[in-house]
Amino acid sequence: MIRATYRRVATAFLLITFGITLAAPAVYASAAREPARARSAMVASQHELASKIGVEVMRRGGNAVDAAIAVGIALAVVYPEAGNIGGGGFMLIRFKDGRTHAIDYREMAPAAAHRDIFVDKDGNVIRGEGGSTIGYRASGVPGTIAGFEMALAKFGSGKLKWKDLIEPSIPLARDGYVLTNRLASLLEGYKEHLSKYPDSNRIFLNNGKYFKEGDLFKQPELAMTLKRIAEKGPREFYEGETAKLIASDMKANNGLITLEDLKNYKAKERTPIRGTYRGHEIISMPPPSSGGIVMLQVLNMLEEWDIASMGHNSAAKYHLFTEASRRAFADRAEYMADPDFADVPAASLVSKSYAATRRKGIEPKKASLSREVKFGEVSISEGQDTTHYTVVDPAGNVVSNTYTINDLYGSRVTIKGTGILMNDEMDDFAARPGVPNLFGLVQGERNKVEGGKRPLSSMTPTIVLRKDGSVWFAVGARGGPRIISAVMQTVINVIDHGMNIQQAIDAPRIHHQWLPDEIFHEPYGLSPDTMAIMRGFGHKFADRPGNIASATGIMIGNDGARYGAIDSRSDGAAIGY
Ligand code: GLY
Numbered sequence: 246m247i248r249a250t251y252r253r254v255a256t257a258f259l260l261i262t263f264g265i266t267l268a269a270p271a272v273y274a275s276a277a278r279e280p281a282r283a284r285s286a287m288v289a290s291q292h293e294l295a296s297k298i299g300v301e302v303m304r305r306g307g308n309a310v311d312a313a314i315a316v317g318i319a320l321a322v323v324y325p326e327a328g329n330i331g332g333g334g335f336m337l338i339r340f341k342d343g344r345t346h347a348i349d350y351r352e353m354a355p356a357a358a359h360r361d362i363f364v365d366k367d368g369n370v371i372r373g374e375g376g377s378t379i380g381y382r383a384s385g386v387p388g389t390i391a392g393f394e395m396a397l398a399k400f401g402s403g404k405l406k407w408k409d410l411i412e413p414s415i416p417l418a419r420d421g422y423v424l425t426n427r428l429a430s431l432l433e434g435y436k437e438h439l440s441k442y443p444d445s446n447r448i449f450l451n452n453g454k455y456f457k458e459g460d461l462f463k464q465p466e467l468a469m470t471l472k473r474i475a476e477k478g479p480r481e482f483y484e485g486e487t488a489k490l491i492a493s494d495m496k497a498n499n500g501l502i503t504l505e506d507l508k509n510y511k512a513k514e515r516t517p518i519r520g521t522y523r524g525h526e527i528i529s530m531p532p533p534s535s536g537g538i539v540m541l542q543v544l545n546m547l548e549e550w551d552i553a554s555m556g557h558n559s560a561a562k563y564h565l566f567t568e569a570s571r572r573a574f575a576d577r578a579e580y581m582a583d584p585d586f587a588d589v590p591a592a593s594l595v596s597k598s599y600a601a602t603r604r605k606g607i608e609p610k611k612a613s614l615s616r617e618v619k620f621g622e623v624s625i626s627e628g629q630d631t632t633h634y635t636v637v638d639p640a641g642n643v644v645s646n647t648y649t650i651n652d653l654y655g656s657r658v659t660i661k662g663t664g665i666l667m668n669d670e671m672d673d674f675a676a677r678p679g680v681p682n683l684f685g686l687v688q689g690e691r692n693k694v695e696g697g698k699r700p701l702s703s704m705t706p707t708i709v710l711r712k713d714g715s716v717w718f719a720v721g722a723r724g725g726p727r728i729i730s731a732v733m734q735t736v737i738n739v740i741d742h743g744m745n746i747q748q749a750i751d752a753p754r755i756h757h758q759w760l761p762d763e764i765f766h767e768p769y770g771l772s773p774d775t776m777a778i779m780r781g782f783g784h785k786f787a788d789r790p791g792n793i794a795s796a797t798g799i800m801i802g803n804d805g806a807r808y809g810a811i812d813s814r815s816d817g818a819a820i821g822y
Contacts (some may be wrong), residue, residue: 337528415471532589706719747808
């Protein structure tokens with residue numbers, strides 16, 4: 246790595262000093278951070294305390310799956326805006342010997358939910374309390390504990406028990422941890438709705454007095470809940486005291502989740518979705534996430550063009566990326582949903598031949614109009630917020646895990662007496678097909694609300710292989726549909742532009758999701774000249790720039806070392822040994 250850095254610095258010196266031009270993409274270390282490096286094991290998560298717990302699990306002989314479970318529980322305590330036991334997600338696992346598994350622990354709609362549950366008598370979508378984003382009715386049945394239970398039973402090392410993975414987080418909840426300025430300000434920033442729910446108001450807003458940077462933040466009820474789950478096992482959450490507390494608070498507040506819903510929740514193993522980009526195998530999450538399919542569709546469309554020579558931030562590349570994204574997101578709206586409830590033509594959508602057809606409508610210097618770009622023709626009859634973390638263990642096994650309570654602080658409801666902050670994942674269904682959700686996403690009939698169904702997700706935990714079949718890097722992100730853009734641009738940055746994992750994650754990016762028909766861009770991400778060229782092609786930009794998701798990832802170097810990266814757009818720590 247030191248030699249590689251030296252080479253890049255020397256190259257940059259030659260280029261700057263003598264104006265020498267090279268054919269291969271040059272990578273300038275001087276303007277970018279290096280990833281964290283470790284010889285053997287690494288955790289990259291959005292909180293240092295959670296990463297440390299994962300590292301400690303591996304030092305005790307646990308594998309990447311054991312560590313991922315412990316990190317997930319710790320984030321529920323130290324990263325309450327997204328870490329959770331009141332939400333759900335997806336875990337992608339790649340063992341060193343090539344076995345690959347995907348666990349779907351996405352929330353399920355309660356049995357009483359139905360297509361029109363978030364629509365008033367005049368047919369309008371209900372906003373605020375009682376709708377799909379705020380309050381008790383916004384929550385799906387949480388899947389995190391069931392997903393971790395399945396991961397441990399099927400893929401854990403067998404050296405550490407359930408209790409061993411939960412216990413390290415109990416003191417963090419019981420005795421507290423010191424709040425950063427970011428978390429203290431963020432909690433107060435969400436007071437409008439958190440203050441409406443007594444336990445949320447007391448725990449997260451200090452009873453209206455709010456927290457300051459440096460305060461010790463304690464969550465005694467969450468500590469008790471974790472203790473019960475550690476001692477009695479994962480079923481406690483679904484059938485024990487915790488389940489009773491959730492169901493009775495739901496009943497008292499017009500919520501939908503019952504004891505029966507909790508008892509019936511099931512995590513599922515899914516077959517990972519696979520494709521290739523320039524000869525590298527890409528493995529990601531299949532439905533009920535749209536992430537893997539949309540990413541592979543865009544990469545398939547781009548593969549025909551020489552993206553590397555266009556340059557990372559060029560108008561030419563971003564034009565093609567926008568056009569490919571526009572088409573893939575149009576397909577998302579039409580075709581993607583929970584595969585247990587709707588036919589999702591996944592294999593057709595990620596095929597190279599479908600990409601070739603979709604690509605035909607893209608002109609090199611002219612933007613399409615989203616209202617004229619409909620979903621493509623495929624055969625149906627074929628058989629604000631989230632967090633991602635990545636773990637590599639000493640044996641080279643990898644876990645790429647994304648989980649969520651949807652919006653920051655989910656539904657804002659903390660279940661009485663449990664410290665559990667609940668998700669608002671019901672908003673990932675089409676509350677009314679054709680009407681935009683929290684993320685401005687327009688979704689179709691296939692993703693309508695139905696009891697027992699999983700809402701469509703954009704979470705994209707991904708693993709990319711070297712051409713010899715070994716793991717090269719793993720990455721994922723938070724940020725609703727922008728997750729997909731962040732992950733696929735990280736893949737492009739590494740494969741086409743030769744960036745290391747830190748540079749690939751930090752680099753500016755764009756996002757286009759079909760509707761609204763505008764490009765989201767980042768502060769300082771695009772030069773005025775690039776934007777002028779793209780406007781000349783007919784593209785529109787969002788009025789104001791904003792960050793596009795935030796990613797974490799780990800790359801395994803040629804030397805076998807682990808290189809961990811946390812996005813410059815957010816907190817976190819990549820820690821290893
Ligand atoms: N709740 C965000 C997602 O699953 O895409």
